[in-house]
Amino acid sequence: MPAIPSPGTVLLTGAGRGLGRVTALTLLRERPDLHLVVAVRSDPVGLAARLAAETGSPRVRGVACDLGSLGSVRQAADTVRELLDAGELPPLRAVVANAGMQAVTATDRTADGFEVTFGTNVLGHHLLIRRLMDRLTAPGRIVLVGSGTHFGDFRHSWGLVPPPRSAPVAELALPWTTPDAHTAKAGRSAYAASKLATVHLAHELDRRTPKGIDVYTYDPGLMPGTGLAREAGPLGRLLWNSLLHLTRVHPSSTNPRASGRKLAEVAVGAPAAPSGSYLDRGRPVRSAPASYDPAREAELWEEAERLVAGKGAYPAA
Secondary structure, three states: OOOOOOOOEEEEEOOOOHHHHHHHHHHHHHOOOOEEEEEEOOOHHHHHHHHHHHHOOOOEEEEEOOOOOHHHHHHHHHHHHHHHHOOOOOOEEEEEEOOOOOOOOOOOEOOOOOEHHHHHHHHHHHHHHHHHHHHEEEEEEEEEEOOHHHHOOHHHHOOOOOOOOOOOHHHHOOOOOOOOOOOHHHHHHHHHHHHHHHHHHHHHHHHHOOOOEEEEEEEOOEOOOOHHHOOOOHHHHHHHHOHHHHHHHOOOEOOHHHHHHHHHHHHHOOOOOOOOOEEEOOEEEOOOHHHOOHHHHHHHHHHHHHHHHOOOOOOOO
16 A cells, blocks of 8 residues: 555644654654644644644644543544534544553543543543544554553563553453552553553454555654653652663663654555554564454453443444
């Protein structure tokens, strides 16, 4: 499949900082023929205006979308659908599920009562993609941003993140009740679990999307200094933003500028690998052995559908 053609629209979540911001700027500068919708929690109109001013592109629009609220996600998706159907946006060619968060425990809740990391990183994006699947136009892309933490080994996280918790999806989706649920270690394990679930979701999406819509998991590498630790306490933020810069010698380490440019290329450039692939900074590699589990992938899909079913997961046919 060639690069994503124009006219077309790219939807990007989490464009306000770090990786997402670089991706947005790269798309606007290098593919000015495409329209960009930035779906963010805070000040979407202001963000769109700032991106337009910085790049000189008039083809950027902001939509409010809090991935921790299924109601907000549903409203954002429906706004995009209405703009597409009214001809105010050209056909939707790509959805880039970049936004993500890591909580300091595994007990915090989303607006809908889900464990906040899983609810935001997995369920929020699942709902957004599901409500827009019938508007994606081939050739098109769905790109989910993953993380090497899903491997659960020292090589990919230098021991900074514990392995993902192994539990039924229905348990991972709710605030944890394990003895250590209130600890930072549990919060990091919940993050790893959400990223393993992201790979599972990508595999299942690859089976279910129409021909001509490619699906990828994109691993941006370890990026010290980004906003991922914004929910941590003062010591945790200091460690992530300052001391962890020492990990740049790690082979998985990178920076938002380099990884953002590659994410933009994965989203709209010539395909780097067959649909369903895991891309480590744009290079196809094997994801963790645990990520290749059709039964688990089906479980994740069915549970995600069930958990958002009462919330208007997707429009009636």
